[in-house]
Amino acid sequence: MIEGKHIILGICGGIAAYKSVYLLRLLIKAGAEVQVVITPSGKEFITPVTLSSLSGKPVISEFFTANTGSWNSHVDLGLWADAMIIAPATASTIGKMANGVADNMLVTTYLSAKCPVFVAPAMDLDMFAHPSTKRNLELLKSYGNHIIEPASGELASHLVGKGRMEEPENIVKAIEEYFSTSDDLNGVRVLITAGPTYERIDPVRFIGNYSSGKMGFALAEECARRGAKVTLITGPVALKCKNKNIYRIDVESAKEMLAEVEKAYVDSKVAIMCAAVADYCVENRAESKIKREGNDVPVIKLQKNPDIAATIGAKKEKGQILVGFALETDNELSNAKAKILKKNLDFIVLNSLRDKDAGFGTDTNKITIIDSAGAEKVYGLKSKAEVAKDIIDEIAERIAK
Ligand code: PMT
Numbered sequence: 001m002i003e004g005k006h007i008i009l010g011i012c013g014g015i016a017a018y019k020s021v022y023l024l025r026l027l028i029k030a031g032a033e034v035q036v037v038i039t040p041s042g043k044e045f046i047t048p049v050t051l052s053s054l055s056g057k058p059v060i061s062e063f064f065t066a067n068t069g070s071w072n073s074h075v076d077l078g079l080w081a082d083a084m085i086i087a088p089a090t091a092s093t094i095g096k097m098a099n100g101v102a103d104n105m106l107v108t109t110y111l112s113a114k115c116p117v118f119v120a121p122a123m124d125l126d127m128f129a130h131p132s133t134k135r136n137l138e139l140l141k142s143y144g145n146h147i148i149e150p151a152s153g154e155l156a157s158h159l160v161g162k163g164r165m166e167e168p169e170n171i172v173k174a175i176e177e178y179f180s181t182s183d184d185l186n187g188v189r190v191l192i193t194a195g196p197t198y199e200r201i202d203p204v205r206f207i208g209n210y211s212s213g214k215m216g217f218a219l220a221e222e223c224a225r226r227g228a229k230v231t232l233i234t235g236p237v238a239l240k241c242k243n244k245n246i247y248r249i250d251v252e253s254a255k256e257m258l259a260e261v262e263k264a265y266v267d268s269k270v271a272i273m274c275a276a277v278a279d280y281c282v283e284n285r286a287e288s289k290i291k292r293e294g295n296d297v298p299v300i301k302l303q304k305n306p307d308i309a310a311t312i313g314a315k316k317e318k319g320q321i322l323v324g325f326a327l328e329t330d331n332e333l334s335n336a337k338a339k340i341l342k343k344n345l346d347f348i349v350l351n352s353l354r355d356k357d358a359g360f361g362t363d364t365n366k367i368t369i370i371d372s373a374g375a376e377k378v379y380g381l382k383s384k385a386e387v388a389k390d391i392i393d394e395i396a397e398r399i400a401k
Pocket of ligand 1: 211214254275305309351360361
């Protein structure tokens with residue numbers, strides 16, 4: 001999977017830098033072309049001579065090469081790379097990456113990189129547990145970077161805890177796994193709904209919900225990364241798509257969403273209904289702003305919205321895969337299972353508002369996948385990007401069968 005890939009190996013100043021030598025060796029053995037970029041303090045821990053001997057390329061550390069004056073272009077490097085791995089990533093470099101402090105070659109290269117970035121933190125346990133490190137790692141995750149969690153064990157300080165850089169073999173495995181799924185949905189048409197719907201009361205007010213669109217957008221990015229042709233139909237959200245292979249359609253209400261979903265569904269192999277669609281819209285919508293006058297309180301009459309998932313579920317053709325979500329607050333499993341049948345889903349992704357840091361607005365989610373035969377797969381709390389990967393793995397398996 002790694003053979004022929006262009007990889008930037010970023011090395012920071014930490015005792016775990018010695019492990020980067022093994023990592024470099026494994027990458028080269030696997031057939032990768034590796035360019036090492038090291039921070040000035042990284043060179044205190046490991047010499048460029050060792051690294052250039054193994055990689056077969058001069059190690060880059062400064063913006064200019066001292067003896068020739070030639071410029072090391074972080075932009076070109078960023079375009080050249082298929083992946084960038086920062087191992088070890090120190091608290092300081094993680095902070096700079098999270099906040100765009102471009103004061104060395106490694107961070108400028110990171111900021112220019114268009115490829116997936118893997119970050120393997122290594123530091124003392126208290127530094128790793130510090131709220132600033134945690135916040136910076138969360139920021140990196142939210143940029144779509146892959147964090148390779150450090151292991152627990154004895155640290156350079158002889159204290160025991162979480163902060164040891166993951167073993168080089170496991171870092172290589174993580175990258176191999178990433179590339180192994182990089183085109184398994186090549187050309188597959190996937191339709192995804194995301195975000196909330198807004199149901200107008202009058203020109204200035206609406207009925208809505210707390211969906212941010214993060215889960216649906218993470219699914220769209222994951223499908224596009226794996227080669228799918230993605231149509232993302234989204235309610236009003238403040239998010240942007242990163243992958244240019246995502247065709248985005250913005251809608252406001254459930255009825256508008258249904259109209260776009262019905263058009264796109266005809267050609268779709270897979271449909272994932274992640275939007276939090278309002279079940280009701282306003283029957284007595286006002287054409288001008290409702291005024292606060294007199295003592296009367298306006299009465300808003302509701303009527304049922306169409307069930308988008310059930311509508312396309314009823315038209316599902318052999319070979320099409322329809323996935324729904326269930327956002328529950330109680331009786332989670334039985335409610336979710338009932339929706340599989342009602343909407344003719346292949347499987348449903350259950351998330352509960354009773355789980356901390358799951359559901360609306362968060363960067364993380366905790367899901368259970370339930371298939372039409374009732375089999376359940378329970379997952380731990382993960383970033384929405386990782387949750388998206390689990391869901392798309394499930395779909396890719398079904399397509400492969
Ligand atoms: O956007 P985020 O902030 O990241 O939050 C993600 C999420 C919580 C919105 C997402 O993970 C999620 O659970 N989405 C579905 C929310 C929901 O509306 O659940 P539901 O149980 O009410 O609906 C069941 C299924 O039917 C869903 O697939 C929904 O898209 C679909 N539905 C519901 C109502 C309707 N009128 N039409 C539909 O198609």
